[in-house]
Amino acid sequence: MKVLKTIDEMKAWSRKVRQDGKTLGLVPTMGYLHEGHLSLARQSMSTCDRTVVSIFVNPKQFGPNEDLDTYPRELEADRRQLERLGVDALFLPTADDMYPKGFQTYVHVEEITDQLCGKSRREFFRGVTTIVLKLFHIVQPHSAFFGEKDRQQLEVIRKMVDDLNLDVEIVGLPIIREPDGLAMSSRNQYLGKAERKTAQSLHEALQQAQQLVAQGESSVATLRSRMRTIIEREGRAQVDYISVCDPQHFEELEEIQGKAMIALAVHVGKARLIDNCLIERI
Ligand code: AMP
Secondary structure, eight states, rough: EEESSSSHHHHHHHHHHHHHTTEEEEHHHHHHOHHHHHHHHHHHHHHHHHHEOOOOOOGGGGGGSTTTSSSOOHHHHHHHHHHHHHEEEEEEEHHHHHSSOOOOOOOOOGGGGTTTTTHHOOTHHHHHHHHHHHHHHHOOOOOOEEEEEGGGHHHHHHHHHTTTTTTOOOEEEEOOTTTTTTBBBOOOOOOOOHHHHHHOOOOOOOOHHHHHHHTTBBHHHHHHHHHHHHHTTOOOOOEEEEEEEOOOTOOBOOOOOOOEEEEEEEEETTTTEEEEEEEEEE
């Protein structure tokens, strides 16, 4: 596996891939890799001739009181996992290379970034779209792979690609979970033993809501209150939002008719956890 540490090295490598007539897949990550990340890399490897995984803890997507400094980093273990998987290249840019002194250009997707995570993380999506667009320009992939765990992020990226006529296929892939249902996340690392148990309640709440809808429940107020009860049961979780919304624009619903998304963001100890699922009431 080629380890590329500068933008110039990355550009030269991907230029060669394209010159050779090969397709290129990109998997952007912030590292501390788990099975969720690896599932994206595997999918890229099965559909593209070459796969590059990027690891960059993007300072522009962290707010001033967020966990940029403590975000888990384990570069050597990540490198070994990707090598074992058979990924072709690992891109490891530095913050100084990505955001040199004087950097002042950002990409902002409007409206859909005002909802859900955008309400409590004001800088987040602007940071995400800016880094993803930079990565697209540097790597010039044919396809890029993202997880549905961050479904709002996935839709924001799709919107950017659509609005700016970018020539890259965006592939969204299902949430990978721990055996007990907790969505895998690098931030799960922050959870102590009791918190880890509380964290399971997010998935439990989603399942309960899905079950209620399957039984005919259509009132969002009822679903929200049942989910909140489950999540707050042990007194260790602090809900940021419990949303039942339309899956494209993330506007809150009152009644479920047809497709909807349930999305949660919950603070458990130092971790801010998110999870979501799609539902359909026929
Ligand atoms: P991150 O390193 O957390 O920025 O995530 C990098 C990519 O991996 C994003 O596209 C995430 O949506 C995706 N991802 C993270 N966790 C999971 C998971 N549990 N299942 C599927 N994809 C995931």
